[in-house]
Amino acid sequence: MAVVVKLSNTSDSNELSALDALRDLCAKDMARVNKLIIDNMESKVPLIPQLAGHLIAAGGKRLRPLLTLASAGICNYRGQSHISLATAVEFIHTATLLHDDVVDDSDLRRGRDTANAVWGNQSSVLVGDFLFSRAFRLMVQSDSIRVLDILANASAIIAEGEVAQLTTANNTDTEEDSYLNVISSKTAALFAAACQIGAVIAERPNHEEAALYQYGLNLGIAFQLVDDYLDYGAPDNRLGKDVGDDFREGKITLPVIIAFRRGNSKEQEFWRRTLESLNQNEDDFNYAQKLLNEHSALSETQVRARGYTETARAALNVFPQGPHKKALEDVVDFCVDRSH
Amino acid sequence: MAVVVKLSNTSDSNELSALDALRDLCAKDMARVNKLIIDNMESKVPLIPQLAGHLIAAGGKRLRPLLTLASAGICNYRGQSHISLATAVEFIHTATLLHDDVVDDSDLRRGRDTANAVWGNQSSVLVGDFLFSRAFRLMVQSDSIRVLDILANASAIIAEGEVAQLTTANNTDTEEDSYLNVISSKTAALFAAACQIGAVIAERPNHEEAALYQYGLNLGIAFQLVDDYLDYGAPDNRLGKDVGDDFREGKITLPVIIAFRRGNSKEQEFWRRTLESLNQNEDDFNYAQKLLNEHSALSETQVRARGYTETARAALNVFPQGPHKKALEDVVDFCVDRSH
Numbered sequence: 272m273a274v275v276v277k278l279s280n281t282s283d284s285n286e287l288s289a290l291d292a293l294r295d296l297c298a299k300d301m302a303r304v305n306k307l308i309i310d311n312m313e314s315k316v317p318l319i320p321q322l323a324g325h326l327i328a329a330g331g332k333r334l335r336p337l338l339t340l341a342s343a344g345i346c347n348y349r350g351q352s353h354i355s356l357a358t359a360v361e362f363i364h365t366a367t368l369l370h371d372d373v374v375d376d377s378d379l380r381r382g383r384d385t386a387n388a389v390w391g392n393q394s395s396v397l398v399g400d401f402l403f404s405r406a407f408r409l410m411v412q413s414d415s416i417r418v419l420d421i422l423a424n425a426s427a428i429i430a431e432g433e434v435a436q437l438t439t440a441n442n443t444d445t446e447e448d449s450y451l452n453v454i455s456s457k458t459a460a461l462f463a464a465a466c467q468i469g470a471v472i473a474e475r476p477n478h479e480e481a482a483l484y485q486y487g488l489n490l491g492i493a494f495q496l497v498d499d500y501l502d503y504g505a506p507d508n509r510l511g512k513d514v515g516d517d518f519r520e521g522k523i524t525l526p527v528i529i530a531f532r533r534g535n536s537k538e539q540e541f542w543r544r545t546l547e548s549l550n551q552n553e554d555d556f557n558y559a560q561k562l563l564n565e566h567s568a569l570s571e572t573q574v575r576a577r578g579y580t581e582t583a584r585a586a587l588n589v590f591p592q593g594p595h596k597k598a599l600e601d602v603v604d605f606c607v608d609r610s611h
Numbered sequence: 612m613a614v615v616v617k618l619s620n621t622s623d624s625n626e627l628s629a630l631d632a633l634r635d636l637c638a639k640d641m642a643r644v645n646k647l648i649i650d651n652m653e654s655k656v657p658l659i660p661q662l663a664g665h666l667i668a669a670g671g672k673r674l675r676p677l678l679t680l681a682s683a684g685i686c687n688y689r690g691q692s693h694i695s696l697a698t699a700v701e702f703i704h705t706a707t708l709l710h711d712d713v714v715d716d717s718d719l720r721r722g723r724d725t726a727n728a729v730w731g732n733q734s735s736v737l738v739g740d741f742l743f744s745r746a747f748r749l750m751v752q753s754d755s756i757r758v759l760d761i762l763a764n765a766s767a768i769i770a771e772g773e774v775a776q777l778t779t780a781n782n783t784d785t786e787e788d789s790y791l792n793v794i795s796s797k798t799a800a801l802f803a804a805a806c807q808i809g810a811v812i813a814e815r816p817n818h819e820e821a822a823l824y825q826y827g828l829n830l831g832i833a834f835q836l837v838d839d840y841l842d843y844g845a846p847d848n849r850l851g852k853d854v855g856d857d858f859r860e861g862k863i864t865l866p867v868i869i870a871f872r873r874g875n876s877k878e879q880e881f882w883r884r885t886l887e888s889l890n891q892n893e894d895d896f897n898y899a900q901k902l903l904n905e906h907s908a909l910s911e912t913q914v915r916a917r918g919y920t921e922t923a924r925a926a927l928n929v930f931p932q933g934p935h936k937k938a939l940e941d942v943v944d945f946c947v948d949r950s951h
Contacts, residue, residue, distance in 0.1 A: 314771055314774075315771070316771050316774045316775045316778070318774050318777070318778060319771065319774055370736050370737070370740060373732070373733075373736055374733040374736060374737065392713070392732070393713075393714040393777055394774065394777060396710050396713055396714055396736055397710070397714060397770050397773045397774045397777065398770070398774060399740075400710060400743070400766070400769075400770040400773075401767055401770035401771060401774065403740070403743065403766075403770075404763055404764075404766035404767035404769075404770055405763075405767050407747055407759070407763035407766070408760065408763040408764055408767060410763075411756055411759045411760045411763055414756055416751055416754055416756070419747070419751045419759060420748065420751045423744055423747035423748040423750075423751055424744075424748060426740070426743075426744035426747070427741055427744035427745050427748060429740075429744075430737050430738070430740040430741035430743075430744055431654055431655070431656050431659065431741060433737045433740075434654075434656045434658055434659055434734065434737045434738060434741065435656045437658070437733055437734060437737065438656070438658060
């Protein structure tokens, strides 16, 4: 079971306001995306909307579709394809989450029972496939072969990253490079594609398309690194939600890689016992947090995350000032400052 | 464990010859498809080609890509897209098999250990996703939005059919109609799409496209019905391979639906115990075969299958005689006469 910690109101409202500009700017489009999400979950087989709705109703930030809408906006796109593409991006993400929970055998996601815990792994695999297929049908509506190519490629890279993660799982010898490759694939590839397609449908020049791709890629890497340290309670003692999941599952993330490399042989033995053999007792998570702090592993992960967010911010330089650029810059701040 | 029964040589060679015309006709194209299959399984993550190769090397008839090639042929298609599309069709099929084996928790497929039995469910789910994404990338190469729409739609229908099957699984009250809906979706939709796209890329008139769709759909339904009765040893006492899998898994197929409806209350009790409660003892499979024969359930399933194959054959009437038409007619014969 995850430890759910209520955040202070101050912290919560600060975070909300960081995404507020983006949400306000895209509110009308996002309402259309939400309607399209509901319409495309429909099926004559009742289990499909039930199961998909469970995950989609649980919320989440809808960050990826917002990125597609804002990227189309910063490129002055005047057509309608961004709506179905933003929906497709959210469906790819949702399908990935459904399959992830089966792969990780997770019981909780966003503070609720996972779909696989309620309906079983079989349904989660198949409804994930259904949403993935619906995502492609939505993409087809954009009538752009290049967009289809970009998103199909991103989907293959995500799956590739997830398989690579299986092979690094529970292996404390994982190098930082392999780890960064895994998160570039499994998390950042969809962020990058979600942003890039905004420029593609607006038929903007290559350098703007590349800029949005770089923005999304670096934002995605930072986003995952922040996830990684929040799972150990954040470097500045802010408390994240669902602390300790990665540790319990033996996931090898950047904080652990840093602390392992800097630890003495007794400490390395501790990481091997807890994360490789998954032989854990009650005090182990606290001791893990202590080791991470002693070796500055959380704050160093935070520093790396900031490096990627600065690259993301700089990528936006090719665009003139304006509300969409401001909103995308705010997302960068949100990514590092969030506490969940 | 499946019972593997060696077929007599005569029966084997008869069956081979039924598909031989098709294979000969498409041999050059099929060699290119096989190369593209190998190329597109490649990944920097070694587990992906290992796992995908395990299933693809196990063979199978490559019936679906052959249908795409022959459908393009009967439409006098002169381009190159049929190669990548036939490959995409095989990848969608392979991805579906990988996920099916996870959903059914199967240990054997095509007489070999299933991928999930060797590498675990996690890898099978993710490599299935990878192949599915690669299928879409291959489709994009066809440069035809309509083809993408047809195949994305077929994929969603397959997943929908599989979810519907979960809800009919182990339920002896399943009606024949619901069952036919399930197999139209989970099996026949891909056959139909595989054939239809041959006409689409050749830019043939609507009635030819519809004819190939109908050919594939009815062939696919017949194909699944034949699978269903072969799993009980075939109505004419020919022995199929892997007899008894459906019974052991409690699958409700047409032979069972017919025998259940015609059975007395004691017999219905038997089906409920063995297929709903999965409470089976050693003699139960033989008794199931006996009941199916007493109620002519296998021969009646065979009659239904022949009905669908006749519809499939009639659909080809819009095309003039020629080697491709002959080969597609042979496939119809193969489907009903095969013993595995």
